[in-house]
Amino acid sequence: MDKIAFIGGGNMSLAIIGGMIASGWEPSRITVVDPNADQRDRLASEHGVRTTDDVTKAAAADIIVLAVKPQVIAAVAKQMDADLSGKLILSIAAGVTIASLEGLFGPVAIARTMPNTPALLGLGATGLFVNELATDAQCATAKAIIEAFGICITVEREDLLDAVTAVSGSGPAYYFLMIEEMIRAGTALGLTLEDAKALTLQTALGAATMATKGDEPQELRARVTSPNGTTHAAIVTMQENGFGDVIAKALTACRDRAVELGKTKQ
Known part of the structure; x- marks a missing residue:
């Protein structure tokens, strides 16, 4: 099973991780990067996942989930400064385009999502778009992660995520x-x-x-x-x-x- 790293350990990460573990993911394969020691302790005690405040360690994972505010992503990419070829970046950052993410992280498989707050209860409705570098297996993995906290629909064009925002995001x-x-x-x-x-x-x-x-x-x-x-x-x-x-x-x-x-x- 793939290793996955969450950059950002807020409420949405908690919801996703809880759903993933309930659906069979091993906690030992999940790492959460967060600067807040209390939040790291909470994640470790509630879910048994690995935690760290070192962003560079996320690069060792097969899947990297960007669960931080959009304005923080550029700093995350700079700190990570790693070759992510063959890995999958799954972004839940609102409004950050595939092109922007490719510019920050390089030519890498990217899955951009638009979840909504009922995901916190396992009742999320999420739109998903993947770039051309994502393999069928990576697409399936991204969808499986999302379906751990609700339903997932895949859109054929990135701009349709704005329609997803209008219907389910908001x-x-x-x-x-x-x-x-x-x-x-x-x-x-x-x-x-x-x-x-x-x-x-x-x-x-x-x-x-x-x-x-x-x-x-x-x-x-x-x-x-x-x-x-x-x-x-x-x-x-x-x-x-x-x-x-x-x-x-x-x-x-x-x-x-x-x-x-x-x-x-x-």
């Missing part, structure tokens, strides 16, 4: 906003805050779970929307007030902003 915030507004509306209708929150959260969980069972969302919606009934009244009001247009415009704005931010990081 997506949890859209649902949180919907939850906020439903709770607010429920209290305005007379429910207590506690009851409105409990009903909204359980409804969101139930609806999402039903939608993962195979039936199309349109079909599920139709089942609970009787003609001229209560749900129908709510759905018509949403549609008449441009609910679909609002969602489309929001995702487009998110995608466009992701493109802008990506250009500033190149």
Whole structure:
């Protein structure tokens, strides 16, 4: 089994490592590089992985996961200063392009990903793009790592990662906003805050779970929307007030902003 090194031992690394170990990765093959001694101790005690504060040791791994802030990556590449031929770099740094990574680390196999925060619960939805230097085996390994903390979809063009950002990367915030507004509306209708929150959260969980069972969302919606009934009244009001247009415009704005931010990081 390949050796893997994480540069950065934050919450996302914790989530990924936990998922990997649960799916069969040996802790002894995982090294985490982090400057914070307390974080290194936590990783070692919770997961039994190797830890160090020396970035150069990451170069000995077969797979190097960049789990640091985008502005730190250039310094990491300079400190590492190693020939990474034959290795795989897996980046979870938002907005840092393949071209930028190749410029910093040289001609090496790179997998660029766009995960989201539910990965912390093992419920991530992640987009993946690999460069031309990545072998089929490396692509499969990158996908297996990602699937240890959720689902993974592979996109055919790097720019589609900006669409992934719009749908799933930023997506949890859209649902949180919907939850906020439903709770607010429920209290305005007379429910207590506690009851409105409990009903909204359980409804969101139930609806999402039903939608993962195979039936199309349109079909599920139709089942609970009787003609001229209560749900129908709510759905018509949403549609008449441009609910679909609002969602489309929001995702487009998110995608466009992701493109802008990506250009500033190149």
